[in-house]
Amino acid sequence: MEQDKLDDVQLKNWLFKENMRLEDLREELSRASKMLREQADIVKQDELRLENEKKRFQSEKEEFKTQMHDWTSKIKEERKKLEEEQSFFDKKFKVLEMGFKQLDADRRTFEAKKRAFEYRKYEQENADSFQPLEDFTASEETFFFRGVTHPLALKKRYKDLIKIYHPDNLGGDKTMLQKINKEYDLLKKSITYQKKA
Numbered sequence: 001m002e003q004d005k006l007d008d009v010q011l012k013n014w015l016f017k018e019n020m021r022l023e024d025l026r027e028e029l030s031r032a033s034k035m036l037r038e039q040a041d042i043v044k045q046d047e048l049r050l051e052n053e054k055k056r057f058q059s060e061k062e063e064f065k066t067q068m069h070d071w072t073s074k075i076k077e078e079r080k081k082l083e084e085e086q087s088f089f090d091k092k093f094k095v096l097e098m099g100f101k102q103l104d105a106d107r108r109t110f111e112a113k114k115r116a117f118e119y120r121k122y123e124q125e126n127a128d129s130f131q132p133l134e135d136f137t138a139s140e141e142t143f144f145f146r147g148v149t150h151p152l153a154l155k156k157r158y159k160d161l162i163k164i165y166h167p168d169n170l171g172g173d174k175t176m177l178q179k180i181n182k183e184y185d186l187l188k189k190s191i192t193y194q195k196k197a
Contacts, residue, residue: 144180145187158184 144161148154158180163169165176 144183148187154184154187 145154145157148157161180162177164171165180166172167174167177
């Protein structure tokens with residue numbers, strides 16, 4: 001019987017300990033369950049936040065696409081305007097260039113007419129004061145100016161000869177240029193003498 005009592009006490013102790021262990025396990029399970037619920041709430045909040053971020057990102061992506069489309073359209077329009085302005089500028093430039101060429105041609109024509117007028121006026125005013133240069137140009141000293149009978153023709157012949165015989169030119173000759181200058185000076189002095197006489 002004592003043995004039975006001892007067994008009962010041990011059994012009660014064991015039961016009490018088991019009960020306490022089970023109670024601890026229940027509390028631990030309760031805490032773990034609470035932690036899991038908290039973790040689940042955090043996960044849900046993270047999922048909601050991520051969903052919101054995804055929606056916001058999608059919205060920004062659509063807005064960016066719209067802006068890119070608008071910018072592309074604007075760039076195309078500006079490029080088209082620029083090309084039209086460039087074309088218009090080129091046309092205006094060509095018109096101006098043609099205008100300048102026409103002005104230059106008109107200026108040359110006017111200067112030629114002015115020179116012709118001044119030459120005729122000069123010729124009329126000084127017709128009596130010049131004597132023909134035939135005496136000078138027929139001599140052997142005037143090889144380059146042979147046949148020249150008028151002061152303006154003398155000047156023109158001199159310029160033409162300078163263009164041909166100048167040493168800077170390809171076929172130029174310094175000696176010939178000196179001879180041309182000598183003859184020209186001689187004839188020019190004689191013309192000046194004739195004008196004074």
